[in-house]
Amino acid sequence: MTMTIPTPLLLGPNQPLDRPYRGGAGIARFRGTPQPSPFTPEDFVGSTTEVFAGGGVGLTVLPDGRTLREAVAADPELFLGEEHVRRFGPRTMLLVKLLDTAERLFVHYHPDDAFAARQLSSPLGKTEAWAVIDAADDAYAALGFRRAVTPEEVRTWWTGQDADEMLAAMNRLPLAAGDTLLVPAGLAHAVGPGVTLVELQQPTDLSLLIERRSLSEAEALLGLDLDTALGGLTLDATPEERIASLRQRRGAETLFPADADPFFSAERIQVTGSRELEPTFSVLVVLDGIGTLEAARGSLSLSRGATVLTSHGDGPITLDGDLDLIRCRPPR
Structure with missing residues (x-):
């Protein structure tokens, strides 16, 4: 028997605990809610996606006790519409997060669909995009390499965990409230401290960390060896004109360029x-x-x-x- 659809629904905070970097104060300010801990930088909103470690962490729970994932699976056309289900099956194809940084994020990248399917048994990779809602005066992101880098160079960074060298090879972009940015899978990136943003992404939790800090190699590389992990990283230069196109709003109300359309x-x-x-x-x-x-x-x-x-x-x-x-x- 089909249960009554629970939407439209106001969603409270859904912030996984003990994430590997500090943040969340900006989410608390934005929502007007308490910050659960110093290590709650992400709020999974309307989520059918759990964190990579599993255990249901990150899933939105509806007032009737079901997860949103369960509810969508039970009646996908009601939630998603017939046309969506015809094209994509019973998957929402979307994860939205609020994200807030109290420290610079790791230098990392996300795999594309082909790499995720081949190496991580996932049908989807993780292209994402950001809409900045608050930012410190000196806020920034790093995105893509300013010049072509070699696998050997990245292996040296990895062995020495030389974050300064990683960042020196990357494009640095100032961020301010109202800015938007599409982050294609494969591009190395990081977000500086003091940024609160709305993040849209493919519904996975797949991040490959070149900079691992206190994490183990297995945690940083999702169980892959380094050579395999580097197979999904874009080593070519990402020139200024490409960066400009990723920052470009399409016009009118649309926030992201046409390259985002296959994803969200x-x-x-x-x-x-x-x-x-x-x-x-x-x-x-x-x-x-x-x-x-x-x-x-x-x-x-x-x-x-x-x-x-x-x-x-x-x-x-x-x-x-x-x-x-x-x-x-x-x-x-």
């Missing part, structure tokens, strides 16, 4: 008065303002820091008030 989509929606949105599986992140969300099943009050899960089965939803929000969606 996001819109910056500003409402003054009333606006109707078409039915879709989505995560809404309210950046500012006060308002309401109206759907056939009821209404929700919205304000800064609110995150909302919607389903295709909700039908059209109406936003009323003065609102500034990001709507995160699967590939369209």
Whole structure:
């Protein structure tokens, strides 16, 4: 028997404990909630994805006690729509996170679909994109190499764990609130301290760490040996014009360039008065303002820091008030 769909649903924090880097204060400020610990830099929002170590950590739990993963599997067309299920099967194809850095993230990269399938038994890799919502004055990211590097050079960095040399070989990008950036699989990257962002990504937790700090080699490389792990890293230079294209908004409300379309989509929606949105599986992140969300099943009050899960089965939803929000969606 099909259970009643639980959306639209306001989602509270879902922050895995004891992650390997410090952060989370920016999420607490944004949401107006306590910071669970100094090591809770990620908030998995509307998540059917668990952390790589498993155990269900990271999965969104619905008010009826089911995980969102279980609910979607039980009735995918209700959550995702017939067209989505026809193209992608019963997978949401989307993970949204809030991420906040109290220290620089590890230099790392994410595998693409082919590498993930071949080496990690995963049908999906991890292309991701960021929408910065708060940033320190000197905030930055490092993305891709400024020049071509060799496998031997990366092995030397790995052996000596020379993060300064890694970063010196990378493009450094200043970050400020309102900036967006697409991060294709394969590109080495890191985020400096003092950044709070909304992250869209393929729904996996696959990160290969060139800089491992206190982690073991197996933890840093997901159980792979170094030579195998380097097979998914983009060693070629990522030139300035490519970086510029990854930072480029497409125009109007669309946040990311066309290269993001096979993976996910996001819109910056500003409402003054009333606006109707078409039915879709989505995560809404309210950046500012006060308002309401109206759907056939009821209404929700919205304000800064609110995150909302919607389903295709909700039908059209109406936003009323003065609102500034990001709507995160699967590939369209």
